[in-house]
Amino acid sequence: MRLIRLCTFVAAAFISVAAHAASDAADRLSELLGKAQTITARFSQLTLDGSGTRLQETAGNLSLKRPGLFRWHTDSPMEQLLVSDGKQVWLYDPDLEQVTIQKLDQRLTQTPALLLSGDVSKIEDSFTISYKQSGNVTDFMLKPKTNDTLFDSLRLSFRGSVINDMQLIDSVGQRTNILFFNVKMNEPVKASEFVFDAPKGVDVIQE
Secondary structure (H helix, E strand, O other): OOOHHHHHHHHHHHHHHHHHHHHHHHHHHHHHHOOOOEEEEEEEEEEEOOOEEEEEEEEEEEEEEEEOOEEEOOOOOOOOEEEEEEEEEEEOOOOOOOEEEEEHHHHHOOOOOHHOOHHHHHHHHHEEEEEEEEEOEEEEEEEOOOOOOOEEEEEEEEEEEEEEEEEEEEOOOOOOEEEEEEEEOOOOOHHHHHOOOOOOEEEEEEO
């Protein structure tokens, strides 16, 4: 009986420590994300399959303003534009001459692009969060709490208080690595960055 009580006590203590660690990680991530009310940056993106074979490499620009305003523009020859005004999201593909419009629901906020501009106070509602510190580099690991997300795990890395890179891994082991550079925080961003008017002649799909 004494052994059972001891094991129960140890298990309860472990759960308490784990819960505290998760809460601490969420607080740290929210603090770092919350320091940047606006961000502009260049990015490079590399996608690898489960065996490490290169599938796609792109680059582009991003702009964001909290909460929920986002612009992610991938350069040609694989040009795409993702814009959010906090209420809906436009995905424009010039090559297909098509724009898809979606409401900004919970599932969309769990995509990496929109996660960066989301409400930092709600991150812990959607993800289990852990972190590790190495010098001035902090790595956060996010695991979605539901199964309807576009990735199985997400790593966000900061150098000091500035976001440096992120890595996504999906259910088949495909990895997407995104490196940010020329990052500027808390500088004015034009409101027009987060408005999209579909060009004449394109197909508009409302979802």
